[in-house]
Amino acid sequence: MPFELKLALRYFRVRRKSLARFTSLVAVVGITAGVASLIIANALARGFSDEMQDKILGNTAHITIFTNDGTEIFNWREIKENLEKLEDVKEVSATTYESAFIIGENATSYAVLRVQGSRLKVPSQEQLETLNLELETIALGAKLAEKTNLKTGDQAEIITLENQIEPKRSRVLVTGIFQTGLYEYDSTWIYISPDNFAKLNEQKEFTPTILSVSVKDIYNANKTADEIRASLGENFKVLDWQEANQPLFAALSLERKVALAIISLIIFIAVLNITTTLALLVNERRLDIAILRTCGAKTKSLIFIFLIEGLFLGFIGIFFGVIFGLLGCALGNYFKVISLSAEVYSLEHIPFRPHLLNILLIIFIAFLLSLTATIYPALKASRIKPLENLRNQ
Numbered sequence: 001m002p003f004e005l006k007l008a009l010r011y012f013r014v015r016r017k018s019l020a021r022f023t024s025l026v027a028v029v030g031i032t033a034g035v036a037s038l039i040i041a042n043a044l045a046r047g048f049s050d051e052m053q054d055k056i057l058g059n060t061a062h063i064t065i066f067t068n069d070g071t072e073i074f075n076w077r078e079i080k081e082n083l084e085k086l087e088d089v090k091e092v093s094a095t096t097y098e099s100a101f102i103i104g105e106n107a108t109s110y111a112v113l114r115v116q117g118s119r120l121k122v123p124s125q126e127q128l129e130t131l132n133l134e135l136e137t138i139a140l141g142a143k144l145a146e147k148t149n150l151k152t153g154d155q156a157e158i159i160t161l162e163n164q165i166e167p168k169r170s171r172v173l174v175t176g177i178f179q180t181g182l183y184e185y186d187s188t189w190i191y192i193s194p195d196n197f198a199k200l201n202e203q204k205e206f207t208p209t210i211l212s213v214s215v216k217d218i219y220n221a222n223k224t225a226d227e228i229r230a231s232l233g234e235n236f237k238v239l240d241w242q243e244a245n246q247p248l249f250a251a252l253s254l255e256r257k258v259a260l261a262i263i264s265l266i267i268f269i270a271v272l273n274i275t276t277t278l279a280l281l282v283n284e285r286r287l288d289i290a291i292l293r294t295c296g297a298k299t300k301s302l303i304f305i306f307l308i309e310g311l312f313l314g315f316i317g318i319f320f321g322v323i324f325g326l327l328g329c330a331l332g333n334y335f336k337v338i339s340l341s342a343e344v345y346s347l348e349h350i351p352f353r354p355h356l357l358n359i360l361l362i363i364f365i366a367f368l369l370s371l372t373a374t375i376y377p378a379l380k381a382s383r384i385k386p387l388e389n390l391r392n393q
Contacts, residue, residue: 004301004304005308009312019280020277020281023280024273024277024313027276028313030317031270031321031370032318032320032321034317034366035317035325035362035363035366036322036325037263037325038267038362039322039326039328039354040328040352042256042260042354042355042358043325043329045252045256047350047353049249050353051347052182052252052346052347055181058181059180059185060244061210061212061213061214061241062218063215063221063224063225063228063240063241065079065236065238066209066210066211067209067236068234068235073094073207073208073209073211076208076211079092079211080092080094083228083231086227088215088216088220088224089215089224090214090215090216091213091214092212092213093211094210094212095208095211096113096114096206096208096210097112097115097209099112100112100158100160101159102140102144102156102158102190103156103158103159104148104156105150105154106148107149109147109148109188111188111189111190112190113158113200114190114192115193116191116192116193135172136172136173136197136200137172137173137175137192138172138173138174138175138191138196139175139176140176140190141178141185141186142178144186144190145177147187150174151177155171155172155173155174156171156172156173157169157172158172160201172200176191218241221241222240224240225240225243264369267365267369271369271370272373274313274374275373275374278309278374279377279380282377282380282381286384289381293384300382302382303378305378305381306377306378307371307374307375307378309374310371310373310377311367311370311371314370314373315367317366317370318363318367322362322363325359328352330352333352336349338351338352
């Protein structure tokens with residue numbers, strides 16, 4: 001074992017004065033708390049971002065296509081057939097969003113009609129004949145059903161604006177309740193099939209205003225959107241999910257960076273205790289350093305001894321910080337400690353999702369700060385003059 005490492009280990013285990021021992025403990029505790037806090041804060045921010053992304057992508061299109069003036073797309077079947085030939089396109093579906101009001105037993109609420117045939121539980125013709133009903137069928141968001149006190153099997157009334165001028169009242173049958181996990185959707189959306197939407201608006205055939213495209217690789221959606229723009233021309237607008245939600249994800253990314261910067265400052269303040277500890281240790285070991293210099297120890301060896309000493313403290317703090325940080329994330333997920341108001345944040349619960357690359361970045365930052373804190377005391381130790389200290393002894 002190199003003598004520098006051996007001496008560093010010895011100095012680490014033995015403290016002549018209680019003050020150096022106390023500052024060592026404060027340094028380790030501070031680094032542990034800083035690293036653990038940074039892991040938990042990063043995991044929470046990532047969990048919120050991932051939950052929002054999963055919920056949004058699970059209920060909206062990866063790529064949205066509509067005309068420049070927002071009118072109906074009459075040749076949508078031809079466009080759908082051509083787009084599905086693209087390599088990264090998985091599915092193209094026709095849809096429409098229309099504002100409406102739904103009247104329940106106890107309340108009236110604003111709603112958005114969304115044409116979505118694949119997610120509807122449509123009763124058979126025999127069931128409708130048994131009920132002696134000729135009504136269009138719909139599915140309600142869970143929060144919207146709760147507000148209007150409507151259940152599966154209930155009848156309701158929907159008011160839409162025909163040609164955006166005249167209100168049109170229609171009776172409908174609730175055949176399902178769905179839950180997306182996002183309050184904004186669950187409190188306003190109504191799913192309706194294309195055929196029922198056409199009947200509701202007294203149309204012979206459903207004609208969409210929007211084409212929703214699902215892609216195989218969501219992180220390659222912008223390139224696929226560029227291909228679709230090139231193929232459709234200037235009469236259509238093409239919007240991918242990253243562009244549509246850019247303000248939200250930009251804000252979440254900024255939040256993670258700010259949290260990283262602020263808590264890194266906290267770790268920096270904690271590692272200053274390493275500087276204090278090593279400065280006290282250098283003062284304690286002045287005679288030892290003088291003897292080492294008299295015996296021929298080089299300057300770089302003395303610097304190396306105290307660098308190792310400071311890094312020992314840093315590593316212990318980092319190790320326990322990672323352990324407590326991951327443990328905090330696990331306990332937070334188990335007890336679901338972060339519960340939010342869905343009306344404000346759209347989500348009712350945020351999970352902690354620690355990520356390996358983020359943890360490695362935190363370890364690197366803490367290590368770099370610990371290394372920086374050791375430089376001044378190590379240089380101070382290397383400048384001790386052996387003859388003066390031996391004469392004083």
